[in-house]
Amino acid sequence: MPAISRPTSKDVAQEAGVSQSTVSLVLGGKWSGRVSPATARGVRDAAERLGYRPNQAARNLRLGTTRTVLLMVPTLSAPFFGPVYTGAARVAARHGFGVVVSTWPDDAQGPADSPFGSAEAIDGVLASSMAVDALGRFPGTPAVMLDSGPDVRPGAPVPTVDFGVADGMRAIAGHLAGLGHRRFGHVAAAVDQWTFHARAEALARTVAALPGGVLTRDTCAIDVTSAKDAALRLLSAPDPPTALVCDDDLIAAGAYKAARALGLDVPADLSVTGFDDVLLATALEPELTTVRLPAEELGARGMTALLDLLAGRRPAARVLPGELIARASTAPPRAATKGV
Amino acid sequence: MPAISRPTSKDVAQEAGVSQSTVSLVLGGKWSGRVSPATARGVRDAAERLGYRPNQAARNLRLGTTRTVLLMVPTLSAPFFGPVYTGAARVAARHGFGVVVSTWPDDAQGPADSPFGSAEAIDGVLASSMAVDALGRFPGTPAVMLDSGPDVRPGAPVPTVDFGVADGMRAIAGHLAGLGHRRFGHVAAAVDQWTFHARAEALARTVAALPGGVLTRDTCAIDVTSAKDAALRLLSAPDPPTALVCDDDLIAAGAYKAARALGLDVPADLSVTGFDDVLLATALEPELTTVRLPAEELGARGMTALLDLLAGRRPAARVLPGELIARASTAPPRAATKGV
DNA sequence: CCCGTCGCGTCATACGTACCACTTCCGGCG
């Protein structure tokens, strides 16, 4: 299999009857006063005729830059990170940058020294907080953290783009409190990440500030069955909560299952809320009240910050507000309804 | 901002007191009888001390290969393609290859007209059928198609890895027929792709071969509300179907909503089936009977085929069987139950 | 008539790596 070698700029030069330098000038676009329009057209035609595509490796070597950034996320199998990629890739493409994705620790196999294969020709790194530990693999590379909280790496400050999850959680709690709920159950993700700690703390503070507010709490993995079990534990306590606040839409799906298993109707007997507003939220019955986190914009903003950093500008830290989406899974508690 | 230049193999050579050639030999691993163990250790130590990382661009240029393949999918925001990536990346990493993702037509921007557009340094392309049209952007590049059907590109044969969707659909129809269903409604995706054509044809043939079998059909986009509308149309016909066969799990979620809107219980009044077995299938209530398509294995097999192709081996076409997953959304029809 | 200038291009080089061809050292054998 003789790998057919693609035409080089030298071939184009020969075809057009000019020198390789001229080809480079013309195709590089900076020939304003150096090449006559006629010659430029000839070069373009020759390139077209031969189907010339510049060799990226040579260009990268010459320029010392790859115009490629690495997006590090824990997984693409979860519904949340696809849109993050989409937003990041859109902004990158607009600036002529490419994006390579690395999932970590999903890719924990292969040569242990580099789970990233040959993708190390990188100008910068955009890393989700869940992949923060892998940042050390790229010392000296400009980086931006996503959703990691404001206090990551106090020694070596790294720009961050975060969600306003605390505000989002306060909005949820306020919404439920406004409906008359006082007994809250928190089905929390057992994941040691800033975003979940922030959610838990915001909920706890809001409930504590509510006259008569009571909060119970249980934890689970981010999957349906584990969430169902945790919800069952909360609901089988004496004086069970009238509203389950879930850290995540998928966890809320587990809460639905728990309610169904106990013969409770959502939302008449039990209000349930999620977080993130992934596709699932509108596929469930009833549709889920949740907080929309603009994942695509997170990727876009993060990429913008990273490109700023690469251009020598200092990016501003940025917080993207979450938005309460009130759907059909929340309603006044039975007791309150009776009370009125 | 003086971009701090990383150490090169020349720096390592100086540090170790040897020539650059020797550094290359040692770090390249092919020094079996050419370099003394003592020298090799010295080189390794020096490299470690300086934190040397080889420059990928230079290596790519020298070797004429990038050890990187492009995965082209329509989007990462849909739940199906994340696992495809995961499987592909796992196999690639095991062989020292990296994967870059391109979503298309999601990324429909960029200076595509210029030959200096964002041309990627790529050894091969792994393309989902939904992105088949973009293959033309990489002429002469080895490629493997995923889920495109056996007859794509008759002129220039391209290896393919497909799902056995026809068998999967026959399994669904057989399962429903075995429960006693005779009146089927097909909520079909209005997408012009082989996989959906194959599903429709397999279902039509199976129902036609069933004594007393009746099939009605309506189409929708792949989203919940559009699917709900299509399902409502099918269910509001005279003599409505007792089972809705959906092209996709998300469409099945729409069918659930239609059933609920009409006051029908799933599965007592209406059986519903999906396709793909994405995360959603077990989050719904009742859990969805569907066909599991091993998406991760599709990516893995496709990558294996592509690496074979790159190595000069001729990959065998491969079909991955779908597996019927009978859950709680299917049951005998009311009429049949009464009949017994 | 000569020299500066300008428009149009070309020469040469460097980026960092891998690898072929070559040299040097040195012990052993005829």
Next chain:
DNA sequence: CGCCGGAAGTGGTACGTATGACGCGACGGG
């Protein structure tokens, strides 16, 4: 003693591109 051969390592070059430093003819002013 001379020669051979293997071990150990080095010199040099090429990959394809971008770009600063030049060449060169023509034109025009002094």
